[in-house]
Amino acid sequence: MSPDEMHALLTSLIDGWENEVVEFKEAARQYSADKTGEYVSALSNEANLRGAHSAWLVFGVSNSRQVTGTTHLESVEKRQSLKHHVQQSIDQGLTIREIYEVERDGKRVLLLEIPAAPLGIPISWKGDYRARAGESLVPLSLDKQDEIRKQTINTDWTAEVIPNATLDHLDPDAILRARQGFAERYPRLADRIHSWDDATFLDKARLTLDGGITRAAILLLGKNTATHLVSPHPAELTWKLTGAESAYEHFQTPFLLTATALAKRIRNVQLRLLPPDELIYREISKYDERSVLEALYNCIAHQDYRQRSRVIVTEHIDRVEFISVGEFFDRAPEDYMLSERVPRSYRNPFLVTAMTELNLIDHLGSGIQRIVADQRRRFLPMPDYDLSDPTEVKLTIHGAVIDEAYTQLMMVRTDLPLEDVLALDRVQKKMPVTKEAVARLRRAHLIEGRSPNLHVSSVVAAATDTMAAYVRTRAQSDDFYAKLVMDYLTVAGEASRRDINELLWDKLSDALDDSQKRNKVMNLLTKMRRNAQIRNAGTRSKPRWMLA
Known part of the structure; x- marks a missing residue:
């Protein structure tokens, strides 16, 4: 916003004063980061329930509506640190959208813009759902939670029937491939599937509704000349190569076939890794093909098609990034990495069901676990989910060694619990690690150093033959x-x-x-x-x- 727009906004907020989506705090010098997080949860939920695009938390204004000014969050680093702190403890990964500084009569005011909770997803702070009762901070009642969670019912974009669409708009090769996937999922029906006509098969595979061709059917099976039926959505997957060489290519429908074609564009050479105390290299592929397709299918299944955006796959020299629009829909990625947790709901339940019937994905949320297991089995860094932008999800699958000590440790210590592997992965990437994980890794003699400058310990160094690097970082008495x-x-x-x-x-x-x-x-x-x-x-x- 321009300075004039910020001044006008501040004036309108003060005139309207506090309500379910606006809160003022004097906060002359500072304000609790945890309390800020509670307000983010409450204001975000209330903005969703009231159809507001954003809610506002304002620092530097007293209860008498006087601008008193604040020195809270004076530096860019402190503002970014607060955003990160909130995002780490908001269970759905949401955080403050922007922090604006306004000068009013020589006094500094902060406007924290808080995005509305996404459709169907109430926002919780450290496991507690917060709300507002007038100007007060209160727990989010069960009926309000249900009201938010039911928002996606009957609003599934992919389930809409396209009035003018017919079987002629579907690709015969894609239908044939769909029949194969359906037979793989239901082997007992394999002998009968060939006797079904296309209309019967599409009904069995949950791609049509009462014989009507749905948007999900066009996305998965539609000819590339049929994308106008889902316009203005581009119905595209884009592959982009960056680095010393650059290239790109767009892939349209049918996604059932073109997703595989895009995956084959990714260069998948062999890597050679030398285990400690061995003379024979182990060869692994740079990327696991199953993981690449799993990531791509998840982008197709779970992106927010109402945002009219394509799925973008960016290939770097050492990693591949998958970006799809829409926040992470249910809980956080870590929940699925570490447990057999099953998603409670989906953004596109109709499309997810159809892709499950075609044996492309499953309903159990185990896709993330498979990618993690594949990376661990190949001794490479764990996948990264970047949820810093609440409007999209970015998944990174690494295709190169980041820290040789970590990779060799994975070869030696195949017995490590997954939670320790994930924590050590964050250490090698110089990412924040929880206090509990740091304490656990110290007890196991796996790390040394003071947070945030953690490094490999002598036990690990001996096991991975990186003693020289260890000595350079180890503090003497x-x-x-x-x-x-x-x-x-x-x-x-x-x-x-x-x-x-x-x-x-x-x-x-x-x-x-x-x-x-x-x-x-x-x-x-x-x-x-x-x-x-x-x-x-x-x-x-x-x-x-x-x-x-």
Whole structure:
């Protein structure tokens, strides 16, 4: 928004004052991040129930409607940190859409724009669904939860019958492939399927409704000349190659055939991995074909077709990214990685049912588990789900080693629980790891270092033959550094702070940044002075350190 638009918005919000979708806080200096998260849950749910595009949480305005100003979230880093914190604890991955700064009479006001909960998905904060009762923060009642969850009933875009569509708009080869998939799912019917005419088969496969051709049937089986029947949706899958070489290609219907054609565009060379203490390489494919198709079929099955966007598959030199529009519909990806959890509902239940009947996907939510298992079996990094943009889901499947120590550890420790594998994967990617996971990995001697600078431990280093890298990041004891300083002073007689910095700098852990290294040296010298090992013969600003 422009400054004038932000000023006008602030004025209108103050004039309308607090309600179910607007909340003001004075927050002169700061405000609890957890309390902010509760308001995000409540305001998002209320915006959904009232048909609002956004809700607003405003900092820097008092209860008397006076602009008092705030110093809360002054830096870009703090604002991004709050967004990340909220997204980590909102169970559906939703977060603050934008944080606007407005100057009013020389005082700073913050406008936090909170997106409405997606259709059919109530938003919870750390497992609790929040709502508003007037200006108060309250639990989201069961009837409101049901009201949100029922929003997708009878609004399934893929289930709509197309009035002018006929069997002639369907591709014969796609129908033949569909019959094969149906026979694979129902082997006992294999002998009877060939006797069904197309209309009967499509009805059995849940692709038609009372003989009418649905949008799901056109997406999966429609000729590429029939995409006008689902216009203005583009009905396309796009493959894009980036890097040293670049290329792209669009694939239209029938998705049942063109998804496989797109998957074959992805270059799938062989990788050679050398296990620890072995002389023979193991060869694996860069990408597991089943995982690539699983990811692509899930994009087709679960994207929000009302947004009129294509599925985009981007191939990089070391990974493939799959992007489909629409938020992650039920819970979070981690829920399906670690448990046998079954989805409670789907955005496109009609399309999901049809794809299940054709043996393309299943109803049990095990697709994510299969991709995780395939990556673990091949010793490569775990898949990443990026939900930072609440309007889309981005899945990344890695096709290269990120950290050789992690890959070799997977070869050695095939007994590790999946939750530890996922946590170690986050460590190798320098991603945040929960305190509980850090504590668990420390107890197992799998990691060392201080958060967020975690690194591979000596036990793992020995197992993976990366001791050199471990030594560079492992912190030595204070006695080790004190002995170096004492030896230096014995020879040189005295040393400035700069001399001691130069002595210790490259011997301190690589996991420390420059500021942390300076603090480490300062604390070491203070400790040695208090222990009567050294004394300062100079001044505080220009010390001359000597043996005591």
